[in-house]
Amino acid sequence: MADHRPVDGAGENPLAELELILESDPLIDEVGFIHPTQLASLSEEEGVDAPGPKNPRFWSRDGKLGISTEVLLPLYKEARRAFFDAVRDFRTRCGSGGDGGGGGVGCEVMKHSRALLLVSSDFGTAWNSRKLVASKEESFSMYMDELRLSELILSYSPKSDQAWSHRRWVIERIAGQTSSLPEIIMKESELVEKIAERSKMNYRAWNHRCWLVSYMTKERVMYELKESKTWAGLHVADSSCFNYRRRLMTRILEDLCCKDGVSSVDYSFEVYQCWKDELDWDEILIKRYIGREGLWLYRRFLSLCWIRHFTTHAHSTSCNSNYIAEQTTDPSFFLDKELDLVGSSLVVQDDHFDDFQAQALYSTTYILWLAKQMPSPLEIELRQRLTARNMNDLLSEFCPNSSFLCGSSAEDAK
Numbered sequence: 001m002a003d004h005r006p007v008d009g010a011g012e013n014p015l016a017e018l019e020l021i022l023e024s025d026p027l028i029d030e031v032g033f034i035h036p037t038q039l040a041s042l043s044e045e046e047g048v049d050a051p052g053p054k055n056p057r058f059w060s061r062d063g064k065l066g067i068s069t070e071v072l073l074p075l076y077k078e079a080r081r082a083f084f085d086a087v088r089d090f091r092t093r094c095g096s097g098g099d100g101g102g103g104g105v106g107c108e109v110m111k112h113s114r115a116l117l118l119v120s121s122d123f124g125t126a127w128n129s130r131k132l133v134a135s136k137e138e139s140f141s142m143y144m145d146e147l148r149l150s151e152l153i154l155s156y157s158p159k160s161d162q163a164w165s166h167r168r169w170v171i172e173r174i175a176g177q178t179s180s181l182p183e184i185i186m187k188e189s190e191l192v193e194k195i196a197e198r199s200k201m202n203y204r205a206w207n208h209r210c211w212l213v214s215y216m217t218k219e220r221v222m223y224e225l226k227e228s229k230t231w232a233g234l235h236v237a238d239s240s241c242f243n244y245r246r247r248l249m250t251r252i253l254e255d256l257c258c259k260d261g262v263s264s265v266d267y268s269f270e271v272y273q274c275w276k277d278e279l280d281w282d283e284i285l286i287k288r289y290i291g292r293e294g295l296w297l298y299r300r301f302l303s304l305c306w307i308r309h310f311t312t313h314a315h316s317t318s319c320n321s322n323y324i325a326e327q328t329t330d331p332s333f334f335l336d337k338e339l340d341l342v343g344s345s346l347v348v349q350d351d352h353f354d355d356f357q358a359q360a361l362y363s364t365t366y367i368l369w370l371a372k373q374m375p376s377p378l379e380i381e382l383r384q385r386l387t388a389r390n391m392n393d394l395l396s397e398f399c400p401n402s403s404f405l406c407g408s409s410a411e412d413a414k
Helices: 014-024 036-045 069-095 105-119 124-137 140-154 161-174 181-198 203-215 218-234 239-258 263-288 293-310 321-327 331-345 354-373 376-388 392-398 400-406 409-413
Strands: 030-034 058-061 064-068
Touching: 014 058, 014 069, 014 105, 030 036, 030 069, 030 140, 036 058, 036 064, 064 069, 069 105, 069 124, 105 124, 105 140, 124 140, 124 161, 140 161, 140 181, 161 181, 161 203, 181 203, 181 218, 203 239, 218 239, 218 263, 239 263, 239 293, 263 293, 263 331, 293 331, 293 354, 331 354, 331 376, 354 376
Parallel strands: 030 064
Antiparallel strands: 058 064
């Protein structure tokens, strides 16, 4: 779209000017706030010689919208006033038995609340009014408009609780109305990853992605686990990404527990292999990125599920035991691998770097935690193996409270 110029009647009213831009270009997908001097420079670069304000307040082109920071306060005040007037009229119309849904004052509420939310993303009353109007209309196209608006707002406010919550509300409303839900869920997941790339440590975005898992098919869950692996491996400091992988892995186990029939045999092997690969991959990351606590915390989850579902002592009590039993492993093999990892992490290669000290501490607390999660026979076996490997002194060095684990190994062995 060509650069925007105010039309007659909108020059003195920033709200009318903004709403005109939004109506004339419904494909705007990004908004930003720009200093007046930068906005003037953009207009000069575009060669704006047509009549218009000397100091432009808005710039719009190719689906991008710029708003001058100079106009934010008067725009907010005008949008807020117009919005509450429209809400009052809407409630009056609904209270008198009129149809305040999609037409008339309902449209006014939607129009003014959109402008208000563009300058105040967490204005809860505006979001709630949109929910009210959309729920009265129950139009699939209107719900899609809500997703587009919230995505536009997230382009400048990626950590807006209200915007993410509104998207979840929309998906819940349309979940039983359309056959295109899998495609919508796929686009939602891709949106989160795109936003997470430019908005680091965005817990709200990843929490939204975790919520989406309940709407995913089994095949989609496996795909997400595979596709998010590269991103997670490059952002090990972002624990929210690993919380998402944890949610995916939990969903995989839930599907396994609920599966019946011959097909479960193949699926149980797929889950077993998936868990094994995840443990191996996490070990690679732990050795590559020294001193990252999030990787050790993620390993706690993986190890606990492995002990409960994929070792020979657990299959009799785990879900769908007939199938999981075929894929179980000797717990001694698992303990040896974990002790090898902890043993290598306890070696501090350079005292000048805190990361090595942190790695030793995290590995120590990990093995202590793991011992307390194990059933008694495996806990005793772990203590014996620690003694056999002469690891007790190293554990005590980095965590003095570890003596309770190692000190009683001889007595338990009796």
